[in-house]
Amino acid sequence: MAVETSGPDLLSVVVLLGAGVVAVPLFKRLGLGSILGYLAAGVVIGPFGLKFFSDPETILHVAELGVVMFLFIIGLEMQPSRLWGLRKDIFGLGALQVGVCALLLTGVGIATGFPVAHSFVAGAGFVLTSTAIVMQLLEERGETATPQGQRMVSILLLEDLAIVPLLAIVAFLAPMSVEAAGGMHWVPIGIGMGAIVGLVLAGKYLLNPLFGFLAQSRAREVMTAAALLVVLGSALLMQVSGLSMAMGAFLAGVLLSESTFRHQLEADIEPFRGILLGLFFLAVGMSLDLSVVAANWKTVIFYVIAFKVVKATGIYAVARLLKSSNREAIERAVIMAQGGEFAFVLYATATAVGILDGQANAILTAVIIFSMFLTPLLLVALRFLMPEEKQDLEAVEVAEGLSGNVLIIGFGRFGQISCQPLLLRGVDISIIDNDVEMIQAASQFGFKVYYGDGTRLDILHAAGAGRAQAVLICVDKAETILSIANLLKSEFPLVQIYARAYDRGNTIELIKIGVDYQMRETFESALIFGENTLVGLGVDRREAADVIEDVRRRDAERLDLQVAGGIRAGIDLMKGNAPVPGPLIKPRRAGQVINPEVAGVQPPQNADAN
Known part of the structure; x- marks a missing residue:
């Protein structure tokens, strides 16, 4: 029986939906995927099959x-x-x-x-x-x-x-023709x-x-x-x-x-x-x-x-x-x-x-x-022929029905440290990660980590993102960080979002998205590293702390410029093409300006990428 589809026809819709509903679960159960199921269903109901559609x-x-x-x-x-x-x-x-x-x-x-x-x-x-x-x-x-x-x-x-x-x-x-070729x-x-x-x-x-x-x-x-x-x-x-x-x-x-x-x-x-x-x-x-x-x-x-x-x-x-x-x-x-x-x-x-x-x-x-x-x-x-190494989920609990006040996404080296102050203050936290080995290793140290992919909306709902006061994004890939932040901001606009940033570009994108707080993963540790280097070179510890605070302030100013006026403005500021209020770093002795360009050293082109 042919079905005319030139106008609204309820039978046509029923046939299309029915073919998909029957074929797709069958083919997925056979391990052949939904695509092949749809294609096969189309052949069956088409003009060269059962002729439900003939035009x-x-x-x-x-x-x-x-x-x-x-x-x-x-x-x-x-x-x-x-x-x-x-x-x-x-x-x-x-x-x-x-x-x-x-x-x-x-x-x-x-x-x-x-x-x-x-x-x-x-x-x-x-x-x-x-x-x-x-x-x-x-x-x-x-x-x-x-x-x-x-x-x-x-x-x-x-x-x-x-x-x-x-x-x-x-x-x-x-x-x-030759005449038409002009x-x-x-x-x-x-x-x-x-x-x-x-x-x-x-x-x-x-x-x-x-x-x-x-x-x-x-x-x-x-x-x-x-x-x-x-x-x-x-x-x-x-x-x-x-x-x-x-x-x-x-x-x-x-x-x-x-x-x-x-x-x-x-x-x-x-x-x-x-x-x-x-x-x-x-x-x-x-x-x-x-x-x-x-x-x-x-x-x-x-x-x-x-x-x-x-x-x-x-x-x-x-x-x-x-x-x-x-x-x-x-x-x-x-x-x-x-x-x-x-x-x-x-x-x-x-x-x-x-x-x-x-x-x-x-x-x-x-x-x-x-x-x-x-x-x-x-x-x-x-x-x-080339089987993938599959993760064993038998000993891992999948995120479902979680209700912590704080949801932590990612439990690598960053997430493990970030959660410790919260645990010491008795904050009720939920943790999800999609690395089974990490979850199993964390369980040996008393951490309860659930399996879940933070880039999926259904997982975020199951993990309690809608009920949490704050969500901490602690994953390590820049694109994944942005994907989760975008999803949270659009679906859970009232939740506070604290995000680990991979680098400066990632930080700028997170600020534009509107997260409540972001931190470059290596920024503060690098500043402390530099501060202790100054102390080791003989700089007074208080003066070294002032220098680091100056670097931190100037970095924040550059970041504001880059967010407001584009990355180019921040790079120009770094290279001296834009006015800078005062020397780059406070000198240890009066009159001494510690500036790479003054010293004849050109900063690398990606100096502002971290």
């Missing part, structure tokens, strides 16, 4: 909407400052992997007898890894914030950005670039005033509707400009990521994230044309295997060239050796301009979908 155009629109909304959520988490921090991986590692894999995959097409244009389009489509699948896999494995995960995220960002020049290249490769290709490129610039300018100067005006209405649903309007409007702008709707949604998310309303938008949209992802994967499964696969099964199988093997080889070679470990290189190759959702956009464009015909488009689309199907299966096989 391919509607299926395509559903799939595109899923990608659009998903990339908006990704963009919302990618502040420009974070993108700038990943610039080396994005434009170094990402560009190298895309370039190498594009050349290798194009070579596969040429070696099997296809023209250069056809080979390039087919290979370029397979280069564009599925952002949705990789991000979902990283999230399920808890690796999104790890260095390995961040490198994959950087590559995905470069691949998402690459759709713009790839669409331009497809326009250049399109068959044209510069007409520059028109769509100019329109596309103009749309991107216009969207960025509108986002920078209009979005905050817009949401500020709407916030005055105090109607939460209006804010959510406005967010959706921005997303879909940006996607529409990119579409009418000849670019990808998903790119417009991603840019809108990035522009809103610096908005003061970002956390509200995240809280409103987050509940729909899993549903939208599931909807996308269901639509991908429904898009698989089994009749084309049956008629060309040898071709489909050959190119699925050839493209995956060649792309995996290129990914592994690039990873090892840039000093990644063997295991990380293999995992990256297995996870990213697949095509992605942007390939559908690229192949559709190539078909529209005459590079590909309808059958070639259908075959290549089937190759992409089968590569998506195989990725979770290959990851299961990799775990079987």
